[in-house]
Amino acid sequence: MAEQEPTRQRVLDAAGELFYSRGIQTVGMDAVRNASGVPLKRLYALFPSKDALVLEFLRQRDAQWLRALAGHVDAQPTPEERITAVFDWLYAWFSEPGYRGCAFINSFGELGAVSPQVAEQARHHKQAFHAYLTDLVEAAGRPAELAGRLALLAEGAIVTAALFATPEPARQARDAAHALLHTP
Amino acid sequence: MAEQEPTRQRVLDAAGELFYSRGIQTVGMDAVRNASGVPLKRLYALFPSKDALVLEFLRQRDAQWLRALAGHVDAQPTPEERITAVFDWLYAWFSEPGYRGCAFINSFGELGAVSPQVAEQARHHKQAFHAYLTDLVEAAGRPAELAGRLALLAEGAIVTAALFATPEPARQARDAAHALLHTP
DNA sequence: AGTCACCGAGAACGTTCGTTCTCGCTTTGT
DNA sequence: ACAAAGCGAGAACGAACGTTCTCGGTGACT
Numbered sequence: 001m002a003e004q005e006p007t008r009q010r011v012l013d014a015a016g017e018l019f020y021s022r023g024i025q026t027v028g029m030d031a032v033r034n035a036s037g038v039p040l041k042r043l044y045a046l047f048p049s050k051d052a053l054v055l056e057f058l059r060q061r062d063a064q065w066l067r068a069l070a071g072h073v074d075a076q077p078t079p080e081e082r083i084t085a086v087f088d089w090l091y092a093w094f095s096e097p098g099y100r101g102c103a104f105i106n107s108f109g110e111l112g113a114v115s116p117q118v119a120e121q122a123r124h125h126k127q128a129f130h131a132y133l134t135d136l137v138e139a140a141g142r143p144a145e146l147a148g149r150l151a152l153l154a155e156g157a158i159v160t161a162a163l164f165a166t167p168e169p170a171r172q173a174r175d176a177a178h179a180l181l182h183t184p
Numbered sequence: 185m186a187e188q189e190p191t192r193q194r195v196l197d198a199a200g201e202l203f204y205s206r207g208i209q210t211v212g213m214d215a216v217r218n219a220s221g222v223p224l225k226r227l228y229a230l231f232p233s234k235d236a237l238v239l240e241f242l243r244q245r246d247a248q249w250l251r252a253l254a255g256h257v258d259a260q261p262t263p264e265e266r267i268t269a270v271f272d273w274l275y276a277w278f279s280e281p282g283y284r285g286c287a288f289i290n291s292f293g294e295l296g297a298v299s300p301q302v303a304e305q306a307r308h309h310k311q312a313f314h315a316y317l318t319d320l321v322e323a324a325g326r327p328a329e330l331a332g333r334l335a336l337l338a339e340g341a342i343v344t345a346a347l348f349a350t351p352e353p354a355r356q357a358r359d360a361a362h363a364l365l366h367t368p
Numbered sequence: 369a370g371t372c373a374c375c376g377a378g379a380a381c382g383t384t385c386g387t388t389c390t391c392g393c394t395t396t397g398t
Numbered sequence: 399a400c401a402a403a404g405c406g407a408g409a410a411c412g413a414a415c416g417t418t419c420t421c422g423g424t425g426a427c428t
Contacts (some may be wrong), residue, residue, distance in 0.1 A: 022297045025209045028385055039406050040387080050386065100297060105343055109290030112347075113206045123347055149360035152340030152353060159289055159339045163296075163307055169336060176333035176364060183367035212415055223376050224417080234416065 008046050011036045016057045020103050024054055024110055051115070054107075058121040061103050066128055068093075079140035083150065083181065086136070087174035090157055094167035101162030105155075129154075142181070150177055192230050195220045200241045204287050208238055208294055235299070238291075242305040245287050250312055252277075263324035267334070267365065270317070271358035274341055278351035285346030289339075313338075326365070334361055 014036035018027040029050055033040050047053040072089040076082040093099065100106070104122040112119040133154075134147040153176050157169035198220035202211040213234055217224050231237040256273040260266045277283065284290070288306040296303040317338075318331040337360050341353035 023294055025294070026298050029387080030385080040408085041389095041406075044387070101293065105289070105347075106293030108347060109285060109293040110207055110209070113284060114210050119347075126344065126347055145356070145359070148353075148356045149337075149363075152344060152357050152360065153333075153336050154340065155343045156336030156338065156340035159343055160310065160336060163289075163292060163303075163310055169332075172329070172332045173336050175329070176336060179333075179364055179367065180360060183363065213417080214415080224378085225376075225419090228417070 007036075007038055007042065011038050011043060011046060011053070012057055012060055015053055016061060016103075019054065019057055020061075020106075021098055021100060024107060051117075054111075055117055055121065058104065058107060058118065058125075062121065062125045062128065065125070066132065069129075070132065073136070079136065080181065083136050083140060084174055084178060086133070086150070086154065087157070087170050087177055090154060090161075090173065091167045091170035094157075094161040094170050099162065099165075102155075102158045105159065126151075126155075146180060149180055153177055191220075191222055191226065195222050195227060195230060195237070196241060196244060199237055200245060200287075203238065203241055204245075204290075205282055205284060208291060235301075238295075239301055239305065242288065242291060242302065242309075246305065246309045246312065249309070250316065253313075254316065257320070263320065264365065267320050267324060268358055268362060270320070270334070270338065271341070271354050271361055274338060274345075274357065275351045275354035278341075278345040278354050283346065283349075286339075286342045289343065310335075310339075330364060333364055337361055 011032065015027070015032045018031055018035055029040065029043065032038075032053070033043060036043075038046075043053075047056065069086065069089055072092075073082050073085045076085045104125045107118050108122040112122060130147060130151050133150050134144065137144065137147040137150070153173040157173035160169040161167055195216065199211070199216045202215055202219055213224065213227065216222075216237070217227060220227075222230075227237075231240065253270065253273055256276075257266050257269045260269045288309045291302050292306040296306060314331060314335050317334050318328065321328065321331040321334070337357040341357035344353040345351055
């Protein structure tokens with residue numbers, strides 16, 4: 001019984017890795033079974049359906065992603081440094097092997113039109129990111145509209161870095177953010 | 185024989201509309217048949233496979249999209265106005281009913297990991313967009329790195345507008361572009 | 369008018385996928 | 399030691415999909 005949570009997490013990790021790297025519809029439950037080593041019967045005892053597994057993956061990814069970002073950003077001493085640290089963290093993220101963009105943007109493109117819950121998760125995630133940027137901008141004493149502009153730069157970098165498989169867009173976004181910061 | 189091209193276009197239009205609004209994998213060939221009114225036999229005479237139909241859709245979308253953008257932008261008198269016109273055109277695009285983001289970003293998220301040809305089409309499209317922006321920036325006598333920044337703003341706006349079903353990000357991106365333009 | 373090639377409508381085929389079921393083994397409780 | 403319950407491995411099932419085939423009718427050519 002204390003062992004159930006670990007296998008649930010093992011399933012989520014394996015499924016998440018597959019969903020992220022290959023796309024959701026491309027990954028069958030058999031692939032999740034093979035990757036996690038958890039038999040189908042147990043999979044369906046832990047998650048009532050593939051849809052539920054997908055949604056739980058998105059929920060977890062949302063929390064993990066924001067925690068990782070904040071973990072790096074909040075370590076910076078000054079508010080200005082925290083803002084540019086967002087883009088430095090993006091650079092590191094884009095440089096990870098297997099980086100394939102934002103799981104929420106990808107899921108939305110794949111299933112947003114057909115699954116309101118996936119669309120809602122994506123909106124929730126981006127809203128949380130925007131709220132986080134808003135806090136950073138406010139703490140820096142900058143005008144509120146800066147947050148939206150930084151968000152656009154970040155989203156653009158996320159997408160472009162995925163398409164061209166290079167972390168370079170993070171640098172461009174950081175430079176652009178720097179320009180926006182230093183010239184009201 | 186002179187009638188073959190119209191039905192080919194009818195298929196592409198119907199399939200494109202479906203692929204864009206629902207996602208590619210969600211749309212079966214039967215749906216394309218129903219929407220276009222072209223029987224399956226003829227569909228497969230025109231396109232050897234669904235993959236070929238998808239790729240042809242992307243090729244056409246690439247050309248149409250850039251032509252529509254340039255059609256609006258190139259009508260502006262001054263280089264600076266042409267640059268901000270890009271974002272005005274985005275605003276109009278985001279406001280169209282059924283707007284669901286960039287077909288290439290969506291296809292890449294859905295199939296980029298599994299279809300090198302889809303990934304290549306997406307890269308080609310974004311490269312063309314970037315090249316177009318580079319021309320605009322150069323014509324305005326601005327530093328070359330501005331093009332990349334504008335592209336990031338545009339991509340971010342495209343994605344954000346789709347997620348939240350609002351054209352507002354185009355305005356934010358335009359304001360940010362304006363700020364970048366007027367403060368080197 | 370008759371023959372023949374063509375074509376639309378949809379059935380059929382083979383595969384894949386989500387989900388459930390079967391079966392045999394292991395483990396547990398007494 | 400033995401019965402009963404649980405579980406892993408994979409077969410099985412029903413639906414959906416991409417692709418091909420069949421059939422009945424229609425139009426063209428002679």
